[in-house]
Amino acid sequence: MTAKAMLCRCEDVTLDEVMEALDAGHHDIESVKRYTGFGTGWCQGKQCVVACARLLAQVTGKAPELPITPRPPLHPVALGVLASLGDDEEG
């Protein structure tokens, strides 16, 4: 894999950039996400989080981390659809 390999295609985050975050001492997945921006685009990490978590595990020698905190909605939903829904209980 070359350094310019795209790990997060939605936000154009390359292998190089994730390695730079790890080299800078960010050894947990939430920090790597916030340092590089991976997983914040269209797919919300569905395509890239595994690759990033595996890289982190390889570099730190620790067991693979928990996934990044999932952010609802599971799939993109149009505001017009959300506006037509009733209110839900807290949660």
Added chain:
Amino acid sequence: MPRVVVIGAGILGLATAYNLAKRGVRDVLVVDRGYLCGGASGRNGGGVRAQFSSETNIRLMRESIEICRDFATEMKINVWFRQGGYLFLTRTAARARDLEENVALQNRCGLPTRMLDPSELQRIVPELSSAGVRAASFNPGDGVVFPWPFIWGYARAAKDLGVSIRPFTEVVGFEARSGRITGVRLRPTRLSPLDATDEVLPAGDVYTESCDDVVLCAGAWSPKVAALVGLALPNKPHRHEICSTEPLKPWLGPLVADLSDGLYFSQSMRGEIVGGVAVEPVPEGINQQSSRRFLTTYARALVRAIPTMAGVRVLRQWAGCYDLTPDGSPIVGRVADPSNLTLACGFMGHGFMMAPVMGRLLAEHVATGETSPLFARWGLDRFARGELEHENMIIG
């Protein structure tokens, strides 16, 4: 040389540490219970504005915006700063009068804020439905940033000057002697299974770092930390939710904020529409969980304001905590007991935008021991004296 422990590696803690180091106080340790950007500093909408109702906030924010403008050059990091202005609007007569008074005050402070007539409102945001809008004000100098790189910029610059930053390190107690804190008791932590909860998991033994000064910048967690040294703070955490849509080509100039329902939204330099709305009631205490009720309330308010947004999709929602005080103003400065503890909390959801200027002022306060008139007014003892502050330009 004095050793300073800063509690909280959010933007305010990091900005204070950076400015301390710039002044030559380089033995600074910043600790945080979680990861950087894990609290409100990584969860806010990135708004930076000088449209406030108190002269203090207006003048401070003018300076903060100037720091934001130079930040990328000084820190060598792109913070996606964009000055598209803030457009406040209201649908009630009472709030319309407030806006007019605030604009007059802002003009006296040198801001170019102006009231907008309906045609000008339409010109600035043609997509906005002006039905029911009673008044609107606009300051072209307000803007938005992307919060995350701001944090990394301060963190890197502080480290380059010798500051130590220790994430995943929780304060579990203090050692005090003769009314002074002599040591901070710390414990390593790790991520909890879901960061939406208020939990970090212990991951090591408690140890003590000695200190000459302590600065508490822990945002919504500040009352919990202060209680460990026997100090009762009147702040309360208050959950605020926010969401982001798919990226769109640039079309929205200003951040739009409706004071009647707490709706606000802006377009980031990444193209996403980022915004939120007031939702009450919220769960007690620190809570960073997302609710569906927020999403439906926000969607209704936004589609009412901008009907063409109906077809735009929400990509993600998240939550963070405002740190609210009884009078809507921050709590800053040294306290009487322990005498080497400086507070910097209660920023009412404005902590991020105020940190660039407050970091400078706090560093000066800690390094010189001098109390400015601002710090005297914003001190914790104002509540005991009954001399409260006022601010009515609070969103959500």
